[in-house]
Amino acid sequence: MKAFLKTLWFLAMLFIVLYVGMNNLQVIDFNFPIAGTTAKNPLHAQAALIFFGVFAIGMMAGMVLHTGGGSKKKASKD
DSSP: OHHHHHHHHHHHHHHHHHHHHHHOOSEEEEOOGGGSHHHHSOEEEEHHHHHHHHHHHHHHHHHHHHHOSSOOOOOOOO
């Protein structure tokens, strides 16, 4: 049941991304001054593509944090 609910939640999030993509076709300037590169030359792309990029980076970061991001070492008994 837990896997079903997680899948349902993930599909709901994907629907939101699809819905935003269908309704935001305007071209915008994306500024993210902390990164440094967009302070001088902002990204100029469709709002939906930028939203999807931010969503994908957030999903990947959440996945890495949730799974631990690496192999776990076994404790040795001495």
